[in-house]
Amino acid sequence: MIEPANNSNNPTLAGSGVNSSLSTTPARNRVAAAAGKTANWLFVTAAVLLILFAILLVIARVGLPWLSSYKGDIEARLSEHLGSPVVIDDLSVRWEQLGPKLSATGVSLNESASRQVTLDEVLIELNMFKSISQAAPVFDELTLVGAKLALETAPDGQYELHGLKRTQASQGSPSQGVDMLSWIMDTARVDLQDAQITLINAENSEQLTINDLNITAVNDGNLHQLRVDMQLPEALGDYIELGLDLEGSRDDIRNASVDIHLKASNLKVDAWRALQAERFKGLRMSTTGIARLDATTQIELWGNVSAGKLQSARGQILATDLININSQQRVIDRISTDIVFEDMPSGWQVSTDLMEIQNGAELTSVNDVVYQFNPTANSAWKLDARGESLKLDVATKLVLSLFDKDADLPRARWLAQASPKGDLYDWDATFALVDGKPDFSLFAGFRNLELASANGMPGFKNVGGTLDLLHNLGKIDMQGVNMELDIPAAYTQSLHLQKLEGQLDVDFQDPLSTSLKGDIVVDDLGFNASTRVEVNLKTGASPHVFTQGKFSVDDVSQVSRYVPDRLIKRSTYNWIDTALVAGRVTNGELLMFGKVADFPFNQNQGVFKAGFDFENASLDYLKGWPQARAMQGRYDVEGASIHITADDGVLDSMRFSQVDAHIDNLFNPVLELNSTSAGSLSKLVDFGNTGPLKNILGPALYDVTAEGQAQMDLNIRVPLTRNANLVLDLPVPTNTNNVVSIPGLEINGSIFLNNNSVSVARAKLDLEEVRGAIGFTKNGIRVNNLHSLMYGRSVRIDATTQGQGQARTTEITMAGPMRASTIMDNYNIPLTQFVEGESHWNVSVRIPMLAAQTELSGIKIAAVSSLLGTQMRLPEPLRKSSGTTGRIALSSTLMPNSERFEWLIDYNDIMQSMVRVDGETLQSASVRFGGGAPNPIVADGIRLDGTVEQLGLDGWVSSIASMLDGLEPSATPKPIVPVSANLTVNKFIAG
Numbered sequence: 006m007i008e009p010a011n012n013s014n015n016p017t018l019a020g021s022g023v024n025s026s027l028s029t030t031p032a033r034n035r036v037a038a039a040a041g042k043t044a045n046w047l048f049v050t051a052a053v054l055l056i057l058f059a060i061l062l063v064i065a066r067v068g069l070p071w072l073s074s075y076k077g078d079i080e081a082r083l084s085e086h087l088g089s090p091v092v093i094d095d096l097s098v099r100w101e102q103l104g105p106k107l108s109a110t111g112v113s114l115n116e117s118a119s120r121q122v123t124l125d126e127v128l129i130e131l132n133m134f135k136s137i138s139q140a141a142p143v144f145d146e147l148t149l150v151g152a153k154l155a156l157e158t159a160p161d162g163q164y165e166l167h168g169l170k171r172t173q174a175s176q177g178s179p180s181q182g183v184d185m186l187s188w189i190m191d192t193a194r195v196d197l198q199d200a201q202i203t204l205i206n207a208e209n210s211e212q213l214t215i216n217d218l219n220i221t222a223v224n225d226g227n228l229h230q231l232r233v234d235m236q237l238p239e240a241l242g243d244y245i246e247l248g249l250d251l252e253g254s255r256d257d258i259r260n261a262s263v264d265i266h267l268k269a270s271n272l273k274v275d276a277w278r279a280l281q282a283e284r285f286k287g288l289r290m291s292t293t294g295i296a297r298l299d300a301t302t303q304i305e306l307w308g309n310v311s312a313g314k315l316q317s318a319r320g321q322i323l324a325t326d327l328i329n330i331n332s333q334q335r336v337i338d339r340i341s342t343d344i345v346f347e348d349m350p351s352g353w354q355v356s357t358d359l360m361e362i363q364n365g366a367e368l369t370s371v372n373d374v375v376y377q378f379n380p381t382a383n384s385a386w387k388l389d390a391r392g393e394s395l396k397l398d399v400a401t402k403l404v405l406s407l408f409d410k411d412a413d414l415p416r417a418r419w420l421a422q423a424s425p426k427g428d429l430y431d432w433d434a435t436f437a438l439v440d441g442k443p444d445f446s447l448f449a450g451f452r453n454l455e456l457a458s459a460n461g462m463p464g465f466k467n468v469g470g471t472l473d474l475l476h477n478l479g480k481i482d483m484q485g486v487n488m489e490l491d492i493p494a495a496y497t498q499s500l501h502l503q504k505l506e507g508q509l510d511v512d513f514q515d516p517l518s519t520s521l522k523g524d525i526v527v528d529d530l531g532f533n534a535s536t537r538v539e540v541n542l543k544t545g546a547s548p549h550v551f552t553q554g555k556f557s558v559d560d561v562s563q564v565s566r567y568v569p570d571r572l573i574k575r576s577t578y579n580w581i582d583t584a585l586v587a588g589r590v591t592n593g594e595l596l597m598f599g600k601v602a603d604f605p606f607n608q609n610q611g612v613f614k615a616g617f618d619f620e621n622a623s624l625d626y627l628k629g630w631p632q633a634r635a636m637q638g639r640y641d642v643e644g645a646s647i648h649i650t651a652d653d654g655v656l657d658s659m660r661f662s663q664v665d666a667h668i669d670n671l672f673n674p675v676l677e678l679n680s681t682s683a684g685s686l687s688k689l690v691d692f693g694n695t696g697p698l699k700n701i702l703g704p705a706l707y708d709v710t711a712e713g714q715a716q717m718d719l720n721i722r723v724p725l726t727r728n729a730n731l732v733l734d735l736p737v738p739t740n741t742n743n744v745v746s747i748p749g750l751e752i753n754g755s756i757f758l759n760n761n762s763v764s765v766a767r768a769k770l771d772l773e774e775v776r777g778a779i780g781f782t783k784n785g786i787r788v789n790n791l792h793s794l795m796y797g798r799s800v801r802i803d804a805t806t807q808g809q810g811q812a813r814t815t816e817i818t819m820a821g822p823m824r825a826s827t828i829m830d831n832y833n834i835p836l837t838q839f840v841e842g843e844s845h846w847n848v849s850v851r852i853p854m855l856a857a858q859t860e861l862s863g864i865k866i867a868a869v870s871s872l873l874g875t876q877m878r879l880p881e882p883l884r885k886s887s888g889t890t891g892r893i894a895l896s897s898t899l900m901p902n903s904e905r906f907e908w909l910i911d912y913n914d915i916m917q918s919m920v921r922v923d924g925e926t927l928q929s930a931s932v933r934f935g936g937g938a939p940n941p942i943v944a945d946g947i948r949l950d951g952t953v954e955q956l957g958l959d960g961w962v963s964s965i966a967s968m969l970d971g972l973e974p975s976a977t978p979k980p981i982v983p984v985s986a987n988l989t990v991n992k993f994i995a996g
Contacts, residue, residue: 079107082142083127087188090115093127106130125151125199148196149188157205189222190229190255196221204280213238213280228252241280242272242301263310265318275299275330298336298406300324308346315353318346329406332421336402339363342374352379360390364399371395380437387437395432397425397454404436415460415517415544416443422459427468428452442516447474454483457491461548461601462519464491468505477514481523483507494548494601495569504528509538518543531559532567536595547602558590561622572604576725577674581647586632588622590640605671607645616641624649626666626678627721630697631657633664633680645671657692659684659717674725675749679718686715686761698752702781703856713761722751752783758791767864767899768817768850769831770795772802779804785815785854795819796827798843806854813854820847825875825893828868832897833922834908835930842875842887860901867896880961881994882915882934882953909939919943934988946983955992 076096084091094111107129114122128148135143189195197220204213217236222229233247246268253261275298301324308318321343327336342360346353356375361368375389405421432449450471458464470483485505492500509523519542527534536554543549558564565582597604599611606613617640624633638651651664661682668674690711693702756779763772777791785806793802800821808814825840828848851865872893877885885891891913897906904924911917919939921928931939934951949961 079109079129079142082144083109083112083129086144086147086191087114089122123151123153124149144192146194146196147188147192148198149200150198152197152200154200154202155205189220189231190224192222192224194221194223213240227254237272240273240276242276243270245269259313260311265306265308265310265315267304267306267308267320269302269304272302272304273299274302274324298327299330300327300340306344306346314348315346316348318344320344320346327406329402334402336406337362337364337399349377349380351382352377354378354380362399364396367396369395369399383440385438385441387435389435391433392429393431395429397427397429397451400429400434401425416513416519419460419462423456423462423464425454425456427454443477445474445477445513447472447479458493460544461494461542464493464499465489466491466499474511478512479510481507481509481511483509492569493571495571497570500566502527502529525554527556530563532563533557534593534595547600549600550597552595552597554595556590556593556595556617558593558617561585561588561590561619564590564617569604572601573671574674574725577647577668577671580668580674580676580725583628584624584626585640586623586625588636589620590617591620593617605642605645607670607672612644614641614643616643619651622651622654624651624654624664624666626676627697627723631692633661636664638664645669647671656680656682657696658688659692668725676721676723676725678721681716681718683714683716686711686713686756686758686763689715689717689756698754698781702786707856708766710764710766711761713759715759715761716757717754718757719754720752722749724749750783752781754782755780763793765817765850767852767901768866769899770819770850773797775802777802785813788817793819795821795848796823796831798822798824808854811853811855811858815852815854817850817852818847819849821845822874823848823870825870825872828895832866832895832908833906833925834895834910834920835922835927836910836920839878840875841878842872844870844872844875846870863898863900865896865898867894869894877912880963881955883912885913946985948984949986949988952989953991955994956988956990 076093079096080091080093083093092113092115093109095109097108097110098105099108107127109127109129110125112124112127114124126148128146128150129142129144130146132143132145189197197218200218200220202215202218204215215235215238219234221232224230229249229251231247231249231251233249234244236244246266248266250264251258251261252263303323304320306318306320308320309316322341324340325338327338327340328334329336340360340362342357344355344357346355348354354375354377356373358373360371360374362371363369369392371390371392373389373391375387377384377387379385380387401420401424405417429449429451432447434449435444435446437444448471450469452469454468454470455466456462456464465485466489468483468485468488470481472481473479483506485502488502488505489499490502490505505525505527507523507525509521509525512520512522519540521538521540521542523538525534525536525538527536534554534556536552536556539551541549562585564585565578568578568581570578594614594616596612596614599606599613603610604613618638619640620637622636622638624636626633633651634655636651636654638649638654641648647666647668649664649666652662654661654664659682661680663681664678665680666676666678668676687710690706690709693699693706758775758777758779761775763775764770765772773794775791775793777788777793779791780787780789786804787806788802788804791802791804793800798821800819800823802817802819804815804817806813806815822843823846824843825846826837828834828846829840830837847869849865849867853859853862853864870893871890872885873890874887875885876887877883877891892911893913894911895908897908899906905928906922908920908922909917910920914936916932916934917937917939918930918932919941920930929943929945930947931941931943932947932949932951933939934949934953937951940948940950
């Protein structure tokens with residue numbers, strides 16, 4: 006358009022411009038006239054329309070009562086709209102804004118002969134113009150208030166929406182249910198307000214009611230917007246808000262495209278899992294993978310649904326108070342994460358780049374978490390995650406929550422019982438359930454690892470290392486410093502080890518068995534071991550173990566710490582613990598093959614061997630006995646037996662050259678010990694008097710002195726029961742039997758003498774060049790054919806212990822040639838000058854085994870001889886030449902700590918005498934001839950009684966005088982010994 010004002014200064018143009026203006030004036034007038042006519046027409050038309058609208062409003066208002074009278078038409082139209090016959094109790098109409106609104110109350114929708122949907126009220130907004138033009142009610146908006154619905158789960162997993170009200174018992178085949186889509190998608194706007202849906206399980210008739218369900222649907226052809234909110238039952242949570250933007254036909258709703266927004270508050274995970282498992286079995290959104298986990302969850306998601314399933318979603322999840330349902334233990338306090346949901350061909354996947362786990366004040370981050378449900382045809386679920394640090398107890402609780410509570414997963418049960426604790430770092434893990442079996446891959450470093458023993462697997466504390474597993478197969482490198490090792494099948498208490506290192510290959514591809522193979526090195530308080538270990542664990546079976554290694558110990562007393570005390574009798578373990586006192590262990594070897602339950606394989610079900618050399622060891626083999634010291638030997642265990650041998654050592658004051666101790670059955674432990682030792686006989690006598698054998702040897706040895714060297718063989722057999730008393734030197738009252746009875750104890754020993762000197766003070770015996778053996782048991786001593794010099798002559802010595810209880814005595818007999826004068830002189834019998842020559846004598850000494858009995862009864866001594874070779878230089882009737890025999894018997898009782906002796910002398914049955922000696926002084930002598938006992942009341946002097954055939958009178962006077970002259974003179978003068986006689990003599994001999 007060209008502006009005229011711009012050409013006013015040009016004359017030519019100005020002229021032409023004037024002419025132009027004059028030529029356009031009629032056109033302008035015609036446009037103005039047309040505009041005016043159009044405006045007038047529009048005004049008139051608007052006025053007419055307004056008048057008509059007003060008339061229609063008036064008609065509508067006047068006709069409102071008329072509309073309410075057409076209840077049947079409304080019922081029919083509503084029945085058509087809702088897809089089921091509708092009955093209205095009352096219909097009213099009111100004018101709202103620009104049109105009428107119908108209110109139907111007492112509405113019943115008869116979906117079948119047996120079910121009804123009841124509505125508190127139905128509000129209907131009519132499209133007035135369409136209704137008038139079509140001469141039938143046309144609905145613009147429906148509001149359904151207070152619908153009572155039932156969502157029923159059939160046994161086949163299908164869902165049916167029904168009216169809650171039943172008019173009669175259901176018969177025949179189920180109805181098709183309520184067509185909810187026709188309710189909310191066939192009207193421009195539908196509001197479902199304050200509805201109630203009761204979830205019914207047809208299998209068990211359990212019901213769950215959701216109140217305050219509100220749905221708003223705005224429909225425009227194939228575009229539908231739905232907004233849903235509902236108040237949940239307390240068991241399920243607080244509320245759910247759901248927004249759906251749907252594009253598609255109602256007839257093909259499964260293939261509609263839907264944008265979804267979900268917001269839920271305080272959802273109870275376990276309640277929803279149970280709801281899904283029992284009522285919504287057909288849903289692909291299964292919660293099988295978290296069957297052990299309960300939590301309170303806040304969710305907000307944005308996603309897309311198409312082809313009848315959720316394709317993708319993003320959102321946030323906050324879960325608090327996570328609890329393991331089975332154990333009712335808190336797993337973690339809080340999990341928060343952004344999640345991404347993706348549909349997969351056979352399942353679905355939830356992933357997050359970062360998950361924050363809070364337990365108490367500790368916050369843990371887990372990266373790249375991916376959980377897949379049914380990722381493949383044979384996998385129930387799969388979980389991938391990684392991170393820099395993770396508490397093992399938290400990880401374990403989370404992993405356990407992934408397993409179905411009814412799944413037969415022994416390894417999951419082991420994990421629950423083992424309760425791992427400690428820290429994982431730089432970890433990358435994958436868990437899956439494949440073909441019903443756990444599949445586990447993990448690469449991680451670990452420290453401060455702690456496992457409780459479970460299902461045959463040992464437990465331990467304070468272990469670090471690395472773990473590299475791929476599909477249940479891999480390696481473990483472990484190091485323990487000041488660690489604990491708990492093997493309850495073998496040990497009553499945990500082993501505390503300074504240092505342990507191990508490299509193990511692990512294989513648990515078979516869900517019912519676990520295999521461990523590798524090398525373990527232990528360095529603990531001087532105990533050094535290197536062992537190859539193979540362990541096979543099968544569910545319901547005893548662990549099968551193969552172990553082979555070498556070890557050494559600086560202190561043998563520490564060996565018992567490593568003995569599996571649960572596998573042997575407690576009394577056997579106590580003996581091992583007590584017996585190994587000191588020394589050094591070298592060349593230790595261990596071999597075990599078989600099931601732990603069959604240990605120690607005494608029926609040849611397996612092999613168990615352990616042994617070591619010991620140096621400078623001390624063995625406390627029996628309580629109360631002197632320790633065997635400075636031992637060099639070997640300790641071996643094979644099966645259920647223990648064998649100890651030594652070829653050098655010291656027992657008390659004796660040096661032994663051989664020790665052999667063995668226990669043939671650890672489950673019925675009996676210790677058998679055989680030893681050979683040598684040393685000073687005087688020290689051996691001291692050992693017999695003061696050591697554990699004092700009650701056996703003491704009564705015979707308490708006043709024995711000896712010289713020279715001797716050898717002792719000692720054999721002991723004793724059951725190792727808890728109540729067995731192995732000490733023989735218990736203090737015993739002097740008035741009781743001091744022989745202690747020990748159930749099952751057997752002692753058999755021998756002392757070998759070779760040219761020793763032995764003196765028995767009480768019996769006034771001095772033996773030289775003693776050769777032979779003295780045997781002893783717990784019941785006493787025995788001697789057979791011991792040779793010695795007695796009074797310078799070779800004699801044979803025998804001994805035995807006889808009797809029971811307080812009557813037990815040991816009798817020592819000596820047989821051999823002796824001079825009668827020597828015997829009588831030894832015991833201060835004042836007849837020495839009347840005998841001459843050497844004869845065979847039998848000397849017996851009876852010693853009580855009870856000290857109190859010795860004090861009471863004394864020691865019995867007797868000597869018997871035929872006197873062949875001995876001349877009796879006494880007058881008739883006692884005269885005898887050396888070439889003839891004449892039996893003589895001497896007997897006396899020697900009381901301890903007394904110098905008084907009373908001798909009975911019986912000579913050839915023709916004379917008996919009682920001679921009393923005080924020290925070396927004759928106190929009295931009572932002599933009876935011709936038989937009968939001598940007069941015991943003779944207190945002093947010499948008394949002759951009896952009957953003789955002939956008597957050498959002057960000889961007897963001379964003999965008596967000689968005997969008196971031969972007595973040891975006293976320090977103080979004493980009266981002359983009186984001599985008296987009362988004899989019957991048939992014939993006197995004089996000269």
